[in-house]
Amino acid sequence: MISPAARDALQNWLSQQRALKGAAENTLTAYQGDVADFLAFMTVHKGDAQGLGALSKITISDMRSWMAQTRAGDVGPRSMARKLSSVKAFYRWLSEREGFEPTAVLSTRSPKFTKKLPRPLAxxxxxxxxxxxxxxxxxxxxxxxxxxxxxxxxxxxxxxxxxxxxxxxxxxxxxxxxxxxxxxxxxxxxxxxxxxxxxxxxxxxxxxxxxxxxxxxxxxxxxxxxxxxxxxxxxxxxxxxxxxxxxxxxxxxxxxxxxxxxxxxxxxxxxxxxxxxxxxxxxxxxxxxxxxxxxxxxxxxxxxx
CATH class of the missing domain: 1.10.443.10 (Intergrase catalytic core)
Structure with a gap:
């Protein structure tokens, strides 16, 4: 279960994305799903609901565990890269607001994938x-x-x-x-x-x-x-x-x-x-x-x- 503080932080971040950056609803829905899944994983991984203090202490090892579990769920490298991007964006905002160092999250490398070129019709x-x-x-x-x-x-x-x-x-x-x-x-x-x-x-x-x-x-x-x-x-x-x-x-x-x-x-x-x-x-x-x-x-x- 996600802690009330973490849930409130996620909603506040989404509201900011909507109001200040004009994010599309589809983008906001993807952000919400990606970050909520991440927070839910950390709750199980750490054995307790992750309040804002606990979220500030996430390590590179924790990030690797989350990525490994997500990839094991048949999530491709492109989708994994999008999820990581969502989490990083949330953490950038959260660290500025709460005053902690987000290096462990922000330094996590995105999986490599071959970018597919669109195929127009003749x-x-x-x-x-x-x-x-x-x-x-x-x-x-x-x-x-x-x-x-x-x-x-x-x-x-x-x-x-x-x-x-x-x-x-x-x-x-x-x-x-x-x-x-x-x-x-x-x-x-x-x-x-x-x-x-x-x-x-x-x-x-x-x-x-x-x-x-x-x-x-x-x-x-x-x-x-x-x-x-x-x-x-x-x-x-x-x-x-x-x-x-x-x-x-x-x-x-x-x-x-x-x-x-x-x-x-x-x-x-x-x-x-x-x-x-x-x-x-x-x-x-x-x-x-x-x-x-x-x-x-x-x-x-x-x-x-």
Whole structure:
């Protein structure tokens, strides 16, 4: 059992992350689970509920025991690294507040893992996927809805949560959308005519009454459409087309970035369109191979002539 003092400290830290740093709810949920699991382990490991004084005395050996037990629970190195990052962030805050030295926790090394590059779809595969989705449902309005959502992911680079977060007041879609993304960061996204047309067709066929404050995209019964439903639509389409398991809704956003770069788009501009805080994240999205980079270099560099 986690001590009341430790539980209160965790809640206070989460509140600060929400208020001062604008952390997304999904991030806060992950933080809470990671740190609560860590505190629960230490309670069992030490044989007593860990108050704030005890938490300040955790050793490198204790940290190794926690990591070993967590990894034994079939947690991969990537997830382990995330959990350790959550615990370190909490400890940084707690040590400043309580005035103790957090070296044992902060010096714990994260497990090494190979960072997987996202796999965008080829242009013809993305087009085939939309064509397949268009005829997948026996309800024409549902097919139009699914095409509209996926067109927003591929054509505007929206996250699935951003597309599903659109409201009735956003329709008809303007030439540019103001999107509030992760951490409350706002960005301006141009809307392609194809995306405007896809959403207009969905709204023409949708049987559910639209209102400004209601979700733009609806489920069968009229409630908000969930991300899981779109993931299933993609899964069904990729099976029919023989596409790999990496062909997910998020892969359409990856494809948006890669296809823009392939067409000569500027990496910094694409970073803005995606709403990435770091250019390195954008570089990972735009899975550009070395051969293409060398081709650009040879054509553009003044010494290459």
């Amino acid at each position: 242009v013809d595969a993305a087009k085939a996927l939309l064509d397949c989705v268009e005829i997948q449902s026996d309800r024409p309005w549902v097919s139009a809805r699914d095409v509209a959502v996926l067109t927003l992911l591929w054509g505007c680079g929206l996250r699935i949560s951003e597309a599903l977060g659109l409201r009735g007041a956003d329709a008809p879609l303007p030439e540019v959308l103001r999107i509030v993304g992760k951490g409350g960061k706002e960005r301006v996204v141009p809307v392609l005519p194809a995306a405007q047309a896809a959403v207009a067709e969905y709204l023409r066929l949708c049987p559910h009454m639209q209102s400004d404050d209601a979700p733009l995209f609806r489920g069968i019964r009229g409630g908000a459409l969930g991300a899981r439903a779109i993931a299933q639509v993609m899964a069904d389409a990729r099976m029919q087309l023989g596409l790999p398991a990496t062909a997910t809704p998020h892969a359409m956003r990856h494809s948006f970035a890669t296809h823009l770069l392939d067409a000569g788009g500027d990496l910094r501009a694409i970073q803005e369109l995606l709403g990435h805080a770091s250019l390195s994240t954008t570089q990972a999205y735009t899975a550009v191979d070395t051969a293409r980079l060398m081709d650009v270099y040879n054509k553009a560099h003044p010494k290459a002539g």
